Amino acid sequence: MNAPHETDVLVVGAGPSGVAAALMAASLNLRTAVVEAASVGGKLHAIGALENVSGNWTTGPQLAEALASDLDRLQQAGRCSVIRARAVSVTGYDDRADLVLDDGRVLSAQVVVVATGVSTMAPPEADWISAPEQPSVPLLWRTGPADLTDRTYVLGADRPLGTWLRTHPHSPTTLHVLCPPADDYKISEVSGDERVRVVPVSQVALSPAPDGDGWSLLVKDRQGERTSYVSTTVLSNLGSKPAALDGLALSEDGYCPPGKQHPRIRTAGDLRAAQFQRIATGQGSGAEAVLAAYYATVPSGSVHVTGP
Numbered sequence: 001m002n003a004p005h006e007t008d009v010l011v012v013g014a015g016p017s018g019v020a021a022a023l024m025a026a027s028l029n030l031r032t033a034v035v036e037a038a039s040v041g042g043k044l045h046a047i048g049a050l051e052n053v054s055g056n057w058t059t060g061p062q063l064a065e066a067l068a069s070d071l072d073r074l075q076q077a078g079r080c081s082v083i084r085a086r087a088v089s090v091t092g093y094d095d096r097a098d099l100v101l102d103d104g105r106v107l108s109a110q111v112v113v114v115a116t117g118v119s120t121m122a123p124p125e126a127d128w129i130s131a132p133e134q135p136s137v138p139l140l141w142r143t144g145p146a147d148l149t150d151r152t153y154v155l156g157a158d159r160p161l162g163t164w165l166r167t168h169p170h171s172p173t174t175l176h177v178l179c180p181p182a183d184d185y186k187i188s189e190v191s192g193d194e195r196v197r198v199v200p201v202s203q204v205a206l207s208p209a210p211d212g213d214g215w216s217l218l219v220k221d222r223q224g225e226r227t228s229y230v231s232t233t234v235l236s237n238l239g240s241k242p243a244a245l246d247g248l249a250l251s252e253d254g255y256c257p258p259g260k261q262h263p264r265i266r267t268a269g270d271l272r273a274a275q276f277q278r279i280a281t282g283q284g285s286g287a288e289a290v291l292a293a294y295y296a297t298v299p300s301g302s303v304h305v306t307g308p
């Protein structure tokens with residue numbers, strides 16, 4: 001983008017929350033631009049079976065396609081533009097907020113809504129797991145029933161487990177889910193499924209099996225008892241860490257609550273907190289971020305593009 005791009009609201013991330021923010025901004029007649037590094041829809045592309053969202057969507061990609069059409073319509077009507085780029089940092093000032101992109105461009109606007117979601121956590125990043133630095137442990141949600149073996153261990157009980165079970169209702173394999181205390185509130189949502197065997201743990205040490213085929217798991221339970229298992233199939237379902245931009249204010253767990261940010265910077269969706277990471281709450285928070293900015297300021301401003 002070489003010419004100055006005029007807008008009032010810059011939205012970073014075109015997942016469900018970012019698109020809801022853009023729809024709300026456009027409906028308020030605010031000049032709007034969305035910065036997206038990958039594809040419109042964000043995590044929706046990973047959801048094989050969907051049931052808790054308004055509308056007749058049965059899969060995440062269907063909803064992602066609908067969101068992409070919404071943005072297309074806004075673009076064609078000249079009410080929003082989509083910038084394909086990765087944002088790096090955001091800074092709030094008295095009169096504007098600046099967003100720096102990874103190609104060096106700087107965009108300024110009245111308000112920046114950051115809805116960059118979360119990225120997947122790897123085993124060495126979980127405080128209850130010790131593991132080699134780069135273990136090749138596949139993600140549960142990218143694995144199909146054909147990839148499972150009789151003794152399949154799942155590291156963590158994050159919500160994609162429920163989605164996986166709904167996506168593959170006929171998979172007969174038992175999933176041995178190693179569940180740390182922090183995941184107890186999530187495992188209760190799926191523990192009624194007879195294909196789930198919950199293994200409450202406090203610590204797990206993961207190392208390559210001595211014969212080179214699969215993994216050894218040394219599991220410490222909640223009472224301190226240790227048991228070891230060997231398995232060819234260990235899958236990761238550890239949840240995520242916030243995809244925070246530099247310049248955002250973080251809480252202790254690394255998330256970016258809206259109330260902590262500069263008045264010209266709003267956060268929305270999964271980025272806000274470890275809890276409430278659902279599509280509908282993300283959409284609500286995206287729309288709310290724009291409404292809050294709208295009622296706080298009389299929007300009049302522009303985005304100026306500088307840099308290479």
Ligand SMILES: Cc1cc2nc3c(=O)[nH]c(=O)nc-3n(C[C@H](O)[C@H](O)[C@H](O)COP(=O)(O)OP(=O)(O)OC[C@H]3O[C@@H](n4cnc5c(N)ncnc54)[C@H](O)[C@@H]3O)c2cc1C
Nearest residue numbers: 013015016017037042043087116117160269270277278279
């Ligand atoms: C496997 C799986 C199953 C799920 N199942 C369900 C379910 O059944 N029901 C439900 O309600 N929820 C489900 N969820 C959660 C749901 O997908 C999220 O709550 C929702 O997508 C969050 O929306 P978001 O817009 O906050 O973030 P995301 O959907 O993660 O979108 C963030 C967007 O920001 C972009 N982005 C990130 N960083 C940058 C950057 N620096 N610059 C520019 N763009 C950037 C990303 O490319 C992405 O498009 C599931 C999640 C997973 C992973």
